[in-house]
């Protein structure tokens with residue numbers, strides 16, 4: 001994808017921008033791009049594509065990432081951070097039950113705030129930590145491609161919630177990357193195998209992902225280029241590491257080692273586990289493994305056959321199959337309905353894993369692509385689609401921007417949030433804010449900002465002929481219907497009188513992908529400012545309503561109000577009007593409260609009279 005093009009106006013050579021795909025994994029991370037239509041993983045470190053997701057902070061303030069950081073896991077565990085992904089978007093409370101898993105210091109503030117890690121006298125949140133990994137990947141890709149990279153697609157597990165996805169996006173931003181899309185890891189893996197690239201294809205697939213420390217199974221349904229997650233299951237603390245531990249345990253037994261002593265010798269335990277990992281890898285191609293290591297003056301024989309290894313790991317693999325059963329059940333399908341099984345994660349290289357999965361799903365799994373790279377390669381394909389290099393493919397499964405209407409004060413009221421699967425429809429009731437209002441202007445907008453002025457207007461129309469009624473009485477139902485082609489139909493109906501108006505708008509064709517992304521980015525960058533602006537406008541709206549009703553009330557019930565009350569009310573009205581000029585929401589609300597306080601006694605009197613009137617003449 002790193003094409004060179006010539007600007008014919010200026011005669012200069014332009015390097016085309018590269019959008020990368022990143023697999024930000026628990027154990028390892030990778031970065032990939034597309035070259036001549038084919039995804040390629042960057043050899044980021046030590047001529048290897050995988051970069052261990054490990055960060056080491058040296059005493060001198062240097063930050064090491066990946067292979068360089070790995071040795072410090074043993075020599076300086078309290079300054080070396082691994083498995084950051086497990087902390088993304090989580091509070092201490094969320095991970096408290098697993099806190100002994102981490103050898104570094106996680107701050108126990110027992111709150112719902114985002115968890116923090118302490119290294120020396122500094123504190124880091126998982127977003128900052130992940131951004132160091134992303135920066136290292138970005139630098140490696142820039143070096144290999146010799147172009148600046150500032151846009152990416154990043155993958156996350158299908159079960160990641162909104163705050164985990166947002167945290168991942170923020171980490172990208174912090175690393176200097178505009179994250180164009182966050183996509184699900186199983187979706188990326190499918191794309192890498194070309195599944196879902198054909199728009200007419202309808203398929204149900206299972207993605208079995210057994211990594212170093214986590215296991216995920218996802219069932220996806222692909223139709224018209226739409227990837228729908230039917231179910232996910234798994235175990236966030238089950239993976240290749242457990243296979244290593246089980247084999248190390250077995251050797252402790254065969255060598256008659258006193259477990260109570262071994263478990264206190266952390267260095268030996270670690271060497272034994274590394275030996276077991278080595279054996280496991282060898283057994284993926286050979287039929288037996290043999291080596292000798294030492295423990296003090298003892299020789300430890302590490303021997304195992306593939307058959308023996310399979311017996312040891314069988315209960316662990318069985319657990320993954322139980323998860324697969326649950327996932328199939330939750331997806332409300334039968335195993336026969338699954339058209340393809342995709343293997344992801346380094347541990348799926350173990351022949352016994354392949355064989356067990358094949359048996360369970362009763363079909364040959366897709367395993368030709370390197371299982372460590374498959375997710376990153378799929379992310380690179382998605383990046384290629386986003387950069388417009390695959391014009392034939394539209395993966396527009398969802399509406400890319402929110403759709404809504406303008407409400408009082410210029411606020412955006414979203415009816416269909418972005419990322420809603422299409423076709424879809426939504427409706428909501430509104431009312432008028434002025435007495436006797438017979439016309440209602442309905443303005444339809446698209447975008448993520450809180451104020452319509454920052455979004456894009458798609459259409460405007462008038463609902464005419466509303467019978468005159470007091471403010472708040474008309475019931476105006478607005479309905480948005482978005483069909484599969486992305487065409488929006490808006491209907492407005494006054495329910496009391498039945499008058500109706502409708503209009504058709506085509507949102508998607510009006511915007512290029514770039515514009516969509518720009519608007520999303522702007523919404524992220526401006527989110528805080530927008531929220532403040534929204535709060536001010538809400539306060540102003542509320543103040544306007546109160547002023548309007550109070551003045552109307554005083555006119556209507558002049559006989560019920562004493563001169564003193566009139567004077568006090570007038571004073572509070574002036575206060576509120578002054579507060580409105582400041583645009584300070586706290587001052588506005590304070591003045592609203594003051595006015596409410598002053599008007600309360602005579603409002604109550606009026607209410608009592610109204611009730612007495614209503615009861616008059618009613619017989620019990």
Ligand code: AMP
Nearest residue numbers: 027028211212240281284345346347349
């Ligand atoms: P991942 O988290 O997907 O990078 O997976 C890493 C896990 O895959 C680790 O537990 C590795 O020990 C394991 N692994 C890597 N290569 C092999 C192999 N050839 N055979 C078995 N397991 C492997």
